[in-house]
Structures are given as C-alpha cells and as structure tokens.
Amino acid sequence: MLRQIWIVSALNFRSLKGRFWQSMVIVVGLGATIGVLLSMMSMTQGMRQAYFNTGDPGRAIVVSQGADSEGQSSISRAAAPIIMSAPGVAKDKDGKPLADRQLNMGLPVLRKNGTKGFTTMRGFGPQGVALRPEFHLVAGRMFQTGKRELIVGVGARTMFQQMQIGDKVILPNGQWPIVGVYTTGDILDGQLIGDTETMLTALNRTAYNSVLVRLTSQDALDTFRKALTTNPALQVTVTRHSDWYKKVSDQATGLLAVLAYVVGVVMAIGALFGCLNTMYAAVSTRAREIATLRALGYGALPVAVSVILESIVLAVAGALAGAAVAWLLNDGKTGTWGVSIFRLTVSPGLVGLGVSWAVVVALAGGLLPSIRAARRPVVEALRAA
Amino acid sequence: MRHLPLVWAAIVRKPMRAVLTLLSVTVAFTLFGLMIGLNAAFDTIAERARADRVYTWPRYGGSAPITVAHQIEAMPGIKAATGLNFLPGYVQDPKNQAFVLMVDQNAAKVFGDWVPPDQWNVVWRERTGIVMSRMQAQRWHKKVGDTFTIICKTIKRADGGTTWTFRVVTIVDDIPQIFNGFIFGNFDYIDKAKPLADQGKISEVDFLADDPANSTALAAQIDHTFANSATPMQTITEKLARSGNDFGGLDVKKITFGIALAGMFMVLFLTGNGIAESVRERFAEFATLKTIGFSDRAVTAIVVLESALPCVIGAVLGVGLAAVLARQIPKLMPPTFSMPMPTMSPAVMLWAAAAALAVAALSAALPVLRLRQMDIASALSGRA
Numbered sequence: 036m037l038r039q040i041w042i043v044s045a046l047n048f049r050s051l052k053g054r055f056w057q058s059m060v061i062v063v064g065l066g067a068t069i070g071v072l073l074s075m076m077s078m079t080q081g082m083r084q085a086y087f088n089t090g091d092p093g094r095a096i097v098v099s100q101g102a103d104s105e106g107q108s109s110i111s112r113a114a115a116p117i118i119m120s121a122p123g124v125a126k127d128k129d130g131k132p133l134a135d136r137q138l139n140m141g142l143p144v145l146r147k148n149g150t151k152g153f154t155t156m157r158g159f160g161p162q163g164v165a166l167r168p169e170f171h172l173v174a175g176r177m178f179q180t181g182k183r184e185l186i187v188g189v190g191a192r193t194m195f196q197q198m199q200i201g202d203k204v205i206l207p208n209g210q211w212p213i214v215g216v217y218t219t220g221d222i223l224d225g226q227l228i229g230d231t232e233t234m235l236t237a238l239n240r241t242a243y244n245s246v247l248v249r250l251t252s253q254d255a256l257d258t259f260r261k262a263l264t265t266n267p268a269l270q271v272t273v274t275r276h277s278d279w280y281k282k283v284s285d286q287a288t289g290l291l292a293v294l295a296y297v298v299g300v301v302m303a304i305g306a307l308f309g310c311l312n313t314m315y316a317a318v319s320t321r322a323r324e325i326a327t328l329r330a331l332g333y334g335a336l337p338v339a340v341s342v343i344l345e346s347i348v349l350a351v352a353g354a355l356a357g358a359a360v361a362w363l364l365n366d367g368k369t370g371t372w373g374v375s376i377f378r379l380t381v382s383p384g385l386v387g388l389g390v391s392w393a394v395v396v397a398l399a400g401g402l403l404p405s406i407r408a409a410r411r412p413v414v415e416a417l418r419a420a
Numbered sequence: 421m422r423h424l425p426l427v428w429a430a431i432v433r434k435p436m437r438a439v440l441t442l443l444s445v446t447v448a449f450t451l452f453g454l455m456i457g458l459n460a461a462f463d464t465i466a467e468r469a470r471a472d473r474v475y476t477w478p479r480y481g482g483s484a485p486i487t488v489a490h491q492i493e494a495m496p497g498i499k500a501a502t503g504l505n506f507l508p509g510y511v512q513d514p515k516n517q518a519f520v521l522m523v524d525q526n527a528a529k530v531f532g533d534w535v536p537p538d539q540w541n542v543v544w545r546e547r548t549g550i551v552m553s554r555m556q557a558q559r560w561h562k563k564v565g566d567t568f569t570i571i572c573k574t575i576k577r578a579d580g581g582t583t584w585t586f587r588v589v590t591i592v593d594d595i596p597q598i599f600n601g602f603i604f605g606n607f608d609y610i611d612k613a614k615p616l617a618d619q620g621k622i623s624e625v626d627f628l629a630d631d632p633a634n635s636t637a638l639a640a641q642i643d644h645t646f647a648n649s650a651t652p653m654q655t656i657t658e659k660l661a662r663s664g665n666d667f668g669g670l671d672v673k674k675i676t677f678g679i680a681l682a683g684m685f686m687v688l689f690l691t692g693n694g695i696a697e698s699v700r701e702r703f704a705e706f707a708t709l710k711t712i713g714f715s716d717r718a719v720t721a722i723v724v725l726e727s728a729l730p731c732v733i734g735a736v737l738g739v740g741l742a743a744v745l746a747r748q749i750p751k752l753m754p755p756t757f758s759m760p761m762p763t764m765s766p767a768v769m770l771w772a773a774a775a776a777l778a779v780a781a782l783s784a785a786l787p788v789l790r791l792r793q794m795d796i797a798s799a800l801s802g803r804a
Contacts, residue, residue, distance in 0.1 A: 306686060
C-alpha cells in the first residue's frame with residue numbers, strides 16, 4: 036500500500052512541471068496568505084517575546100490585592116519594608132535584601148511620525164539595577180540618586196522625538212534632562228527610568244506601585260507568598276515575575292492577534308477556493324493517467340492520497356515562500372503598538388504556525404478533488420478524450 | 421456586448437472552475453473592501469478634523485484647576501475655550517462602560533459642529549440635561565425624555581453617592597471622528613455636587629484658535645507656558661490628533677493597502693491561470709472564429725470580457741459583503757477599544773473597480789497576445 040502511494044505520488048510530482056502555472060495558484064495563494072498572516076503575527080510575536088524576556092522566574096512582583104497592572108497598584112511606604120524583608124527574598128553580599136520599590140507612570144510622548152503616544156516611566160530604587168542583570172548602560176551615564184535625571188531605553192530613543200542625551204522631559208514641577216541610554220533586551224527598552232524617591236516627591240505621590248524581589252531560589256515563591264498573605268498588615272498579591280508578564284502580554288497583544296487571525300482566516304478561505312480549483316483541474320487533466328493506474332491494479336486510496344499529498348506539498352512550498360517574504364520584510368525591525376516597543380520577530384514557531392495553517396487549507400482543498408479522482412469509473416475515464 | 425453569449429458559453433462550459441474562481445475573487449474583494457474601507461474611514465476622520473480646534477489636558481492625568489481654562493481663554497489668538505470634566509462609569513453592570521463629557525457653556529462655540537447651537541441651548545436649560553449622539557442613544561436604548569444613570573466609583577458626590585442621574589433632552593447625529601458616539605452634560609451639575617475640596621477641577625481644556633494656521637504654535641506655547649507648573653499640560657491640535665495612521669502607532673495606510681494588495685496578487689494568479697487555460701482549451705475554436713472573419717479586436721474583446729466577468733462580479737459581491745460585515749464590527753469590538761467602521765465610500769468602490777479591471781487586464785494580457793500571433797492554419801489542425 037505504502038509502495039503504491041509512493042509510486043503514484045512520484046508520478047504526480049514528475050508531471051507537475053507540465054502543470055506549473057496551474058500549481059503556482061496554490062503556491063502563490065498560500066504564499067500571500069501566510070506572508071500576510073506572519074507579517075501581522077511578527078508584531079504580536081515580537082511583543083510577546085519582549086514581555087516574556089522581561090519576566091524572570093527567579094523574581095516575584097508584589098502589587099496591591101487584585102491589581103491587574105502596576106498602574107492600578109499602590110504599595111504604601113509602610114508596607115514596602117515589610118515586603119522587602121520577608122523570608123524568601125535573596126540578599127546581596129552586604130546582607131541587604133535584593134528587592135526594589137518601583138514606581139510606574141504613563142509618559143506622553145511624540146512618536147517620530149508626529150503622532151502622539153504613551154510610554155512608561157519607571158522608578159528604580161537602590162537595588163533596581165542589581166535586581167536586573169539584563170540591564171546595561173550603552174551611552175552616557177546612570178542617573179544620580181536624588182537628582183532629577185532620567186535615562187532612556189534604546190527602543191524609546193529610536194521611536195520617539197526628543198529622547199537623546201541632553202533632551203529634557205517635561206514632568207510635574209520641572210523638566211528632567213536625559214543623561215544616559217540603557218538596554219535590557221526586553222520591554223523596558225521602550226521606557227524611561229529615573230530615581231524612585233525623587234520621582235515620588237516630584238509627582239506628589241505617597242505610595243509606590245510595586246515591589247520587585249529576587250527570590251532565594253525559584254522554589255522560594257510559596258514561602259515568600261505565604262509570609263506576605265498571612266501578614267494582616269498587608270493586602271497584596273504576589274506573582275512570579277514571568278507569570279505576571281505572561282498576563283500583561285496577553286492583554287497587550289489580544290486585539291492585534293485577533294485582527295491577524297481574522298485577516299489570516301479570510302485570506303485562507305480565498306486560497307482554499309483557489310486550491311480546490313487547481314486540484315479539480317489537476318485531477319481532470321490526469322484523468323486518463325489515473326484511470327490507467329487503476330486499470331493496472333492500483334487502489335483508489337493511493338490515488339486519493341497522492342492528490343492530497345500534492346496539494347499539501349504545493350501549499351507548504353507556498354507557506355515557506357510567504358514566511359520568507361514576511362521574514363525579509365519584518366524580522367528585526369523596531370515595532371510599536373500602544374505603549375509597547377519591541378523587535379518584530381518571525382520565529383521558527385511562527386513559521387511552524389504558518390505551515391500548519393497552509394496544511395489545513397491544503398487538506399480541505401485536496402480532499403474533495405481526491406475523492407473525485409478515486410471514484411471516477413475507470414472505463415469511462417479511459418474512454419474520455 | 422454582442423459577444424456576451426460566446427463568453428457565457430465559455431464560462432459555463434466548466435461550471436466548477438467558474439464558481440470556484442468567483443468565490444475566491446469574492447473573498448479577496450471582501451478583504452479588499454474591509455481594508456481599503458478601514459483606511460478610508462481613517463482618511464475621513466483626518467479630513468473632517470478641524471485645524472483650529474486644540475485639545476489640552478494635564479500631562480500626567482488627574483485634574484487641573486479650572487483657572488487653567490480661564491488662563492488659556494485669555495491668551496491672545498484664542499476664540500473660545502471650554503473646561504471639560506469626564507464622568508467615567510458604567511450603566512447597571514461594570515461591563516457596560518460609559519462616560520459623559522461635562523462641559524461649560526463655551527462648548528457651544530468650541531463644539532458647535534458636533535451639536536448645533538439650538539440643541540446646546542436645550543442642554544443648558546436643564547441642569548441634569550444631556551445630549552446623546554444617535555450611536556449612544558441606540559446603545560442604551562434611550563429616547564428624548566428618558567433618564568440615564570451612570571454609576572461612577574471614582575468621582576464621589578459630597579453626599580457620598582456614586583450614582584449620577586441625567587435626563588436625555590436631545591439626540592443629535594454622530595460625527596465620524598468619534599467612533600462610538602458621545603454624550604455631553606452640564607459641567608456645573610457634577611462640579612457643584614462634589615465635595616468642596618474637589619470642586620473647580622477640570623480634566624481637559626478644548627479651545628478654538630482665531631486662525632487655524634496659528635493653532636500649532638498656540639499648542640506649543642501652552643505646553644511651554646505650563647511646563648514648569650504643578651500641572652504641565654499636553655496640547656495637541658485636532659488635526660494632528662486625528663491625522664490618520666494613529667492606530668496605536670501603526671501605519672494604517674501601509675498595512676491596509678499591503679494586505680489588500682496581497683489578496684489581489686493571490687487572485688491574479690488564479691484568474692490569470694484560469695483564462696489562460698480556457699483559451700488554451702479553445703485554441704482551435706478561436707482559430708475558427710478568426711477564419712470566419714472575427715477581427716483581432718473582437719477576439720481580444722471576447723477574452724478580456726471572459727476574464728473581466730468574474731473579476732467585476734466578484735468585486736461587486738465582495739465589496740457588498742464587506743459593507744455588510746463592516747456594520748457588524750462595532751458590535752464585536754470590546755467597548756474599551758474603538759476602531760472606526762470601514763466605510764465603502766465612492767473612493768473605495770473606485771479603488772475596487774480599478775483593482776478588478778487591473779486584475780482582469782493583466783490576466784487576459786498573455787492569452788490575448790497568443791491569440792493575436794496565432795497561426796490559424798496550424799491552430800485549426802490542432803498542431804499549435
């Protein structure tokens with residue numbers, strides 16, 4: 036049986052050259068579909084990547100009970116030290132807890148294309164950098180504690196106006212100069228950072244947004260959480276940093292992913308009709324050849340399988356071509372959506388999604404023609420001109 | 421057109437091919453309509469945006485003292501300024517988000533194009549009066565005279581209450597810039613009901629410039645004036661705020677046209693291949709036509725017509741389907757995220773017609789060339 040499938044399919048593929056343009060309908064149809072799908076998904080993928088990179092399973096974030104975002108959360112000055120000295124928090128070589136009080140605020144910006152946008156401005160406490168080994172200064176210097184200074188991420192510097200060293204950012208009660216540029220390789224690249232305590236005073240705020248801690252080990256989360264949730268003085272939610280950013284990422288990418296899927300499905304339907312058309316035509320062109328094989332004793336199943344196989348191979352070729360185009364056009368470029376700045380990514384996983392998408396279309400588009408090919412009475416097909 | 425019977429006969433000879441081609445073309449044009457229609461909606465918004473209207477609000481959220489509005493109105497070059505407050509909340513269930521824009525009487529000047537002046541007067545007459553745009557009236561099933569109650573947990577009344585009751589005194593048409601419609605009410609009603617310490621605060625100032633050419637400079641001037649104050653302001657002209665390509669930072673034009681083009685490219689291969697095959701199958705027949713005196717022009721017309729028919733019909737069906745689907749989009753969108761409804765404007769139809777004809781012409785080009793150069797004798801004998 037397998038041998039029959041092999042022989043019939045091989046025969047198919049050898050005759051493809053004669054049906055080149057007809058077959059190109061499937062290749063181009065799925066190429067366009069997958070190219071568009073992956074181009075759109077390169078945004079959600081890149082954004083997801085940036086958020087996932089931000090979350091570290093060895094860290095935990097503490098926000099006020101039930102808060103969905105750092106912006107909604109508020110941790111009082113009194114609560115912060117209790118959280119930072121809780122069991123489960125790692126200590127540095129001086130015995131100080133590796134934990135940081137953080138501030139978060141929306142910062143209105145002008146994008147380079149002239150439209151208005153928002154990004155996040157973050158406050159780092161004394162342990163902010165120690166907590167994040169991924170943080171590197173790439174130009175200028177670090178902001179000084181107690182001074183009204185900011186540093187800018189590489190992504191924010193690329194995407195927004197007036198974000199070079201020496202530029203000033205308007206904040207309540209004064210303008211703060213940018214003194215350095217940093218990179219973290221994650222979502223923080225699109226943001227700005229200043230000193231938590233100085234920002235707190237300038238913004239007339241009385242509370243932090245969150246506390247970030249390094250756990251003694253990844254398994255220490257439960258100890259840490261238990262210590263905080265059983266403390267009646269605190270009303271907080273403890274989340275592993277990586278899980279926190281998975282949730283944030285889902286919120287941020289949701290709408291874009293839906294749009295990508297909708298466009299992808301509509302195009303796939305269009306490609307499906309093209310695929311059906313081509314495979315019906317292929318089956319009818321090869322009617323005599325198929326009938327001859329059947330007359331020689333080949334089964335109906337190998338014939339049907341060979342038709343579906345052909346449609347899948349063409350579709351996958353198209354999908355790979357489309358993925359290649361999507362990769363060339365998008366991969367590595369800086370993208371922005373809402374408050375997020377990230378690198379567009381056409382990952383192997385995405386290519387895999389595109390290929391499976393194409394295989395589904397090819398299966399659907401090859402099935403009916405394959406049944407027709409297998410069912411056609413041999414004598415009638417042999418007689419037909 | 422007299423060749424239509426010939427063309428029709430050619431198409432129905434392979435009904436499966438005809439139907440599948442038409443379906444594929446229809447789907448591609450549905451996508452085309454939705455994409456170009458979305459872009460057209462953004463374009464309309466950008467066009468309708470007024471160059472002389474400017475928005476300014478506290479850069480870091482929260483509220484500013486109402487004196488900011490007075491200060492701005494007193495600046496030279498400004499016609500009128502209105503201080504706004506937002507009343508965000510929900511109707512009955514937290515899922516049903518809604519908000520009312522609370523404005524003072526200067527709004528009649530600043531937003532005279534949203535709500536006609538006589539309708540503004542109807543609002544001013546009643547303390548709890550609100551004007552709803554049709555879309556909002558439809559969403560909450562309200563007609564003139566109905567009460568409308570919003571629950572707002574963030575803005576407290578002096579008596580501690582969280583519900584705000586209004587009466588719909590008039591309903592007006594929507595404007596394209598505001599995707600989900602709007603509701604305006606009296607600033608004083610909310611302001612005076614708040615605790616004394618919270619009164620006299622605004623969350624936005626909107627104003628008209630005397631000279632549209634001056635509005636960008638005025639915006640910069642206001643940012644500069646308040647930059648070092650306790651409430652730095654963020655100012656933007658309506659023109660800039662609504663300039664297309666402002667969909668979360670995406671370049672709408674590039675993306676919509678890119679997707680539409682990809683769809684057309686897909687279809688081009690399908691129809692081009694279809695017509696080439698159809699001509700190849702009937703090569704001898706075309707030779708016969710030429711023999712009995714059909715000119716090259718007539719033969720060309722037949723092929724072009726055969727290739728144009730599915731493109732044009734598909735374009736009409738596709739754009740029609742897109743128009744139907746577009747109307748469903750607002751219902752499917754989460755209320756917190758607004759996206760303009762794709763509009764099938766004359767420009768969109770023109771684009772669709774151009775695309776359909778381009779696909780038809782490109783598809784027919786090679787077969788036509790082959791037919792013109794055919795050697796009739798060998799074609800008739802089936803040797804070509």
